[in-house]
Amino acid sequence: MPSPYSMVNKRINTPTVMAYVKGTSQSSAHDSPPRQPALVKSRTVDSGARVVARNVGRRFTTASGSVDACVDIDLTVEPGSFCVVVGPSGCGKSTLLRMVAGLDHPTTGTLDVSRLDGRAPTNAMVFHGRTLFPWLTLQQNVAYGLKLSGMDRNARLARARELLGMVGLVDFQRAWPHQVSEGMRQRTSIARALAVNPDLLLMDEPFGALDEQIRYLLQEELLRIWERTGKTVIFVTHSIDEALILADKIVVMSAHPGTIREVIDVPFPRPRFMTEVRSDPAFADLFTTAWSILREEVETGGAFTEGTA
Amino acid sequence: MRRRRSTELTLTIAGPVILLLVWEVLSRTETINPLFWPPPSSLWETTKTLFLEKDLLGDIGISLYRIIAGFLVGTVPGIALGLVMGLFWPMRIFLMPLASAIYAVPKIAVLPLVIIMFGIGELSKIMIVAISIFFLVALNTMSGVLAIDTQFRDVARNLGASRWELFWTVALPGSLPAIFTGMRLSLGFALVVIVGTEFLAADKGIGFMIWQSYQTLRIQQMFVGLVITGIMGWALTLLLDLIEQVVVPWRTAGEEA
Numbered sequence A: 001m002p003s004p005y006s007m008v009n010k011r012i013n014t015p016t017v018m019a020y021v022k023g024t025s026q027s028s029a030h031d032s033p034p035r036q037p038a039l040v041k042s043r044t045v046d047s048g049a050r051v052v053a054r055n056v057g058r059r060f061t062t063a064s065g066s067v068d069a070c071v072d073i074d075l076t077v078e079p080g081s082f083c084v085v086v087g088p089s090g091c092g093k094s095t096l097l098r099m100v101a102g103l104d105h106p107t108t109g110t111l112d113v114s115r116l117d118g119r120a121p122t123n124a125m126v127f128h129g130r131t132l133f134p135w136l137t138l139q140q141n142v143a144y145g146l147k148l149s150g151m152d153r154n155a156r157l158a159r160a161r162e163l164l165g166m167v168g169l170v171d172f173q174r175a176w177p178h179q180v181s182e183g184m185r186q187r188t189s190i191a192r193a194l195a196v197n198p199d200l201l202l203m204d205e206p207f208g209a210l211d212e213q214i215r216y217l218l219q220e221e222l223l224r225i226w227e228r229t230g231k232t233v234i235f236v237t238h239s240i241d242e243a244l245i246l247a248d249k250i251v252v253m254s255a256h257p258g259t260i261r262e263v264i265d266v267p268f269p270r271p272r273f274m275t276e277v278r279s280d281p282a283f284a285d286l287f288t289t290a291w292s293i294l295r296e297e298v299e300t301g302g303a304f305t306e307g308t309a
Numbered sequence B: 001m002r003r004r005r006s007t008e009l010t011l012t013i014a015g016p017v018i019l020l021l022v023w024e025v026l027s028r029t030e031t032i033n034p035l036f037w038p039p040p041s042s043l044w045e046t047t048k049t050l051f052l053e054k055d056l057l058g059d060i061g062i063s064l065y066r067i068i069a070g071f072l073v074g075t076v077p078g079i080a081l082g083l084v085m086g087l088f089w090p091m092r093i094f095l096m097p098l099a100s101a102i103y104a105v106p107k108i109a110v111l112p113l114v115i116i117m118f119g120i121g122e123l124s125k126i127m128i129v130a131i132s133i134f135f136l137v138a139l140n141t142m143s144g145v146l147a148i149d150t151q152f153r154d155v156a157r158n159l160g161a162s163r164w165e166l167f168w169t170v171a172l173p174g175s176l177p178a179i180f181t182g183m184r185l186s187l188g189f190a191l192v193v194i195v196g197t198e199f200l201a202a203d204k205g206i207g208f209m210i211w212q213s214y215q216t217l218r219i220q221q222m223f224v225g226l227v228i229t230g231i232m233g234w235a236l237t238l239l240l241d242l243i244e245q246v247v248v249p250w251r252t253a254g255e256e257a
């Protein structure tokens, strides 16, 4: 079995990928006529979804009492922008993402996801953890959303193959999820979300289970996809480093119950390349700023102090 | 891989062979009474006679028919009920006490009732099998649905699945492994119940043949019946395994893709 690293490397450097990059826009325009043309042609920031949260809170009521997962979230994510959310564990990041996805609803405040042209926005989420359907092969998993949208079998399997190629897994398309590594599963679920070409991409620690090299490659790949499609992305991570490389804005959340503590603008020019961002003198400053805020929150949250007491 | 295969085959065969050998030796040396424990090698002749003169094949056939028909009549609605109970909590709460109570009743105890309802013909034999496995399959299916990680439902909903699509693409495939576990258990139940039923209320079938041999003290013939019952159970399980490999390939697939 070839090493996954070498495969990804190869994929990303060869012209095949570039051909795919161009091919996507054409084929997606072709695949679902009603929505695509505007998005693909203009590829400007007005094609993504806008997310507006006003005083959003979510309280969970359980047998043992009620818990505020997050409170007073005020946030606007502009169409086509890349927003990264960081915060201590348990501060409500996943809850917020689920609400934006429409899988859960705020108990207070309003949350609005819209497109500037008035059409209904689509979103796809890369969930945290093991969420590939065990009963579908990798290829069928990636094609799942396309199947629901009614794309015919050959077209959706071909598209799934392209996307698996992009994440370096084309040789494993017929494998079952339990037969591949955690990192390979995670890459597949990223491909599954990208397959439906959503206006809004929600990612809950999508690279958490990956080793550093694959992580770097996929960060760059994600940046390329985002740059050419104009999707709005909300991305949750625990890595400040990752946040700085990807984000337009970093939303730092406070410890439980989570609210927005600070929004940091990340000014690095686009298109971004990881090596350039890392060698930028501003990188260290921003890192320090973000970490000092986050550190306070993590310490208040008790994770650190309790652990060492 | 090939070595693994041949080891598997050896182990599969070894158990019965060792048992038969020990039995043969004990019986021949009269450590156990050969009148009640005839040596297995002597059963061979009896088997041949039974097949040629006593229509043993007919007995096997009718028992298999009753088991398979009863299995289908019990399994299909059992799966349906299990899915409904798993998917809709009011149904679950409403049916649970009933299901657990009936599930605990020894199946052969309802035979008189089944005969009253369905007569003494084939139908009552099929129904007793069906009834005795119905709740077993239903309860297993239900727990299968309940065990599906809620994340899968979220993924499907997020990608636009309707309720109906959720059912077909998440609830059903997700509960298939548990459904098969229920069916495997049911197969054992079905065999027990059909042999018991044929002891009591049949004039044909492998159970009837065993009972009749016992009553006429044809011990060798009785042993042939027992061995054949065992083989039937083994063959049916094998058949179910094959079906499972086709229907639930993700669970049976090995490490190699």
Ligand SMILES: Nc1ncnc2c1ncn2[C@@H]1O[C@H](COP(=O)(O)OP(=O)(O)OP(=O)(O)O)[C@@H](O)[C@H]1O
Pocket: A060, A061, A062, A067, A068, A069, A087, A088, A089, A090, A091, A092, A093, A094, A095, A096, A256
């Ligand atoms: N379904 C639920 N029922 C009850 N409480 C919940 C539920 N989901 C989340 N919570 C609570 O809400 C809070 C926030 O959870 P959430 O999963 O959003 O945190 P998170 O920021 O994603 O954490 P992590 O970084 O560890 O993933 C936690 O205190 C959790 O206990």
Ligand SMILES: [Mg+2]
Pocket: A093, A094, A095, A128, A204
């Ligand atoms: Mg989380």
